[in-house]
Amino acid sequence: MSPREQYVAFMTIVRKEIKRYLRIWTQTLLPSAITMSLYFVIFGSLIGSRIGEMGGFTYMQFVVPGLIMMAIVTNSYSNVVSSFFGSKFNNSVEELLVSPTPNYIILLGYIVGGISRGLMVAVVVTIVSLFFTHLHIHSYFVVVVVVLLTSTLFALAGFINAVFANSFDDITIIPTFVLTPLIYLGGVFYSMDLLPAFWAGVSKLNPLVYVVNAFRYGVLGVSDVSLTFAFGMITLFTIVAFTYSLHLLNSGKRLRQ
Amino acid sequence: MIPALTIENLRKVYGGGFEALKGISLEVQQGDFFALLGPNGAGKSTTIGIICSLVTKSAGKVSVFDVDIDRDFAAAKKYIGIVPQEFNFNQFEKTMDIVVNQAGYYGLAPGLARQRAEKYLKALGLWDKRDTPSRMLSGGMKRRLMIARALVHEPRLLILDEPTAGVDIEMRRTMWDFLKKINAEGTTIILTTHYLEEAEALCRHIAIINHGLIVEHTSIKSLLRRLHREVFILDCVEDTPENVAIEGFTVRRVDSHTLEVEVEKGQYINQVFDELDRHGIHISSMRNRANRLEEMFVNLVEGAA
Numbered sequence: 001m002s003p004r005e006q007y008v009a010f011m012t013i014v015r016k017e018i019k020r021y022l023r024i025w026t027q028t029l030l031p032s033a034i035t036m037s038l039y040f041v042i043f044g045s046l047i048g049s050r051i052g053e054m055g056g057f058t059y060m061q062f063v064v065p066g067l068i069m070m071a072i073v074t075n076s077y078s079n080v081v082s083s084f085f086g087s088k089f090n091n092s093v094e095e096l097l098v099s100p101t102p103n104y105i106i107l108l109g110y111i112v113g114g115i116s117r118g119l120m121v122a123v124v125v126t127i128v129s130l131f132f133t134h135l136h137i138h139s140y141f142v143v144v145v146v147v148l149l150t151s152t153l154f155a156l157a158g159f160i161n162a163v164f165a166n167s168f169d170d171i172t173i174i175p176t177f178v179l180t181p182l183i184y185l186g187g188v189f190y191s192m193d194l195l196p197a198f199w200a201g202v203s204k205l206n207p208l209v210y211v212v213n214a215f216r217y218g219v220l221g222v223s224d225v226s227l228t229f230a231f232g233m234i235t236l237f238t239i240v241a242f243t244y245s246l247h248l249l250n251s252g253k254r255l256r257q
Numbered sequence: 258m259i260p261a262l263t264i265e266n267l268r269k270v271y272g273g274g275f276e277a278l279k280g281i282s283l284e285v286q287q288g289d290f291f292a293l294l295g296p297n298g299a300g301k302s303t304t305i306g307i308i309c310s311l312v313t314k315s316a317g318k319v320s321v322f323d324v325d326i327d328r329d330f331a332a333a334k335k336y337i338g339i340v341p342q343e344f345n346f347n348q349f350e351k352t353m354d355i356v357v358n359q360a361g362y363y364g365l366a367p368g369l370a371r372q373r374a375e376k377y378l379k380a381l382g383l384w385d386k387r388d389t390p391s392r393m394l395s396g397g398m399k400r401r402l403m404i405a406r407a408l409v410h411e412p413r414l415l416i417l418d419e420p421t422a423g424v425d426i427e428m429r430r431t432m433w434d435f436l437k438k439i440n441a442e443g444t445t446i447i448l449t450t451h452y453l454e455e456a457e458a459l460c461r462h463i464a465i466i467n468h469g470l471i472v473e474h475t476s477i478k479s480l481l482r483r484l485h486r487e488v489f490i491l492d493c494v495e496d497t498p499e500n501v502a503i504e505g506f507t508v509r510r511v512d513s514h515t516l517e518v519e520v521e522k523g524q525y526i527n528q529v530f531d532e533l534d535r536h537g538i539h540i541s542s543m544r545n546r547a548n549r550l551e552e553m554f555v556n557l558v559e560g561a562a
Binding site for chain 2: 001002004005006008009011012013016019023086087090091092094095096097098099100101102252256257
């Protein structure tokens with residue numbers, strides 16, 4: 001395929017993905033807005049007012065970056081895992097597999113679909129958060145880079161989950177039993193300073209710690225971990241996940257007989 | 258002229274060790290209407306799956322319009338349009354979107370994609386359903402949607418895996434007419450079917466596959482010429498006598514207005530008419546008792562078993 005044809009194929013996948021989650025917006029966009037509003041009300045406003053300051057900021061200001069990142073992570077992951085597994089389940093993935101679209105374009109199309117949903121929900125959650133607190137962005141560059149890298153990483157993770165999933169149960173196991181605990185233990189609601197030294201060390205094995213803290217740095221200018229190390233880890237995870245996803249597509253594992 | 262499809266020593270061994278294809282070779286010429294027949298599990302769908310990349314081959318070579326799929330599968334895929342046996346589109350997407358998206362996967366710009374989608378949805382009688390979610394379509398409409406989707410990039414080779422399964426007789430005839438038309442316009446067509454009358458009505462060449470091997474690869478005409486015996490049913494205008502005998506032929510009286518006559522290879526059916534005329538029996542119509550190709554198919558498949 002010529003570069004122009006590849007671009008058309010890529011945009012076709014992206015448009016299809018966006019159309020899909022907008023068509024079912026009550027299942028894809030609305031739940032995050034409602035859940036995050038509840039977090040803001042309960043943890044930020046009601047409980048947060050009694051906690052006082054954390055990391056030099058009001059508790060509400062402290063949790064907002066983590067909650068936005070939580071929405072990005074879950075939505076970019078969910079979009080790709082449900083869309084790609086759905087197309088495997090109803091065999092419509094064959095529409096792509098029989099076409100001359102290169103595998104990396106297929107992968108990029110799904111990733112950008114996942115990123116776009118993550119971003120859309122992030123914008124909604126940020127707007128909701130403005131009803132509860134004032135947000136001052138410390139570094140737009142860090143915010144943009146972290147958001148793009150994180151949504152890419154978790155879109156890829158969703159893709160890998162979808163390739164290996166055999167049933168709809170399989171696409172809920174990872175988000176429920178792995179992703180959600182890692183997010184909660186990733187420093188969304190607390191500073192690592194509060195943890196005993198041992199648990200603070202253990203937490204550094206959690207990739208969500210780097211994601212949440214890098215984003216918090218972009219918004220508030222504070223982080224529990226080194227920003228350079230955080231960027232390095234997110235980039236490394238993203239490269240590994242992309243390479244492995246492309247390998248899965250090229251080998252046809254669980255996609256071709 | 259280069260062949261539309263060349264298959265050489267194609268083998269497929271599945272994970273469990275089952276050998277679905279045992280080294281088949283096949284050639285389909287440009288412009289042909291080709292039937293790939295065989296009982297269930299013979300290897301037809303595996304062969305088609307390999308040609309369009311849904312199944313990975315274990316060994317052998319496949320070329321589409323002289324493009325080796327191992328060297329440039331993307332270029333080969335552009336030549337192919339595939340209509341699978343099972344519905345494989347997103348049931349929640351609209352008819353028009355399914356066809357337009359498929360065009361996009363082949364690199365057709367959105368404007369041209371919509372133009373082509375309109376052309377083929379109209380040709381297949383689905384234009385009125387363009388905004389209908391595909392799950393709301395009838396079985397026949399879904400089959401036609403898959404044909405429109407397969408044609409949207411205007412492939413030179415169209416492969417249909419049992420396209421008329423579960424389609425009513427009228428719709429089947431309409432689909433036959435459509436396929437004949439696009440074949441006449443130059444598209445090479447490969448068809449698998451369980452309806453042997455379909456293969457006889459549409460196809461010029463045939464390959465019969467059984468237990469992963471090609472047991473016959475010839476023209477339909479030459480295959481039918483090999484039939485040793487045909488049984489004709491004759492509908493008579495008047496009541497026929499109890500014992501009708503024609504020298505050299507086996508004649509059976511089915512009922513008062515129907516006779517069955519066996520005609521061996523080398524005999525002429527004119528002799529039957531002459532004799533019946535002499536007996537004062539007039540024939541209003543005549544047909545084969547069984548589909549001729551079906552008889553040959555059963556002979557070949559059972560012979561190879």
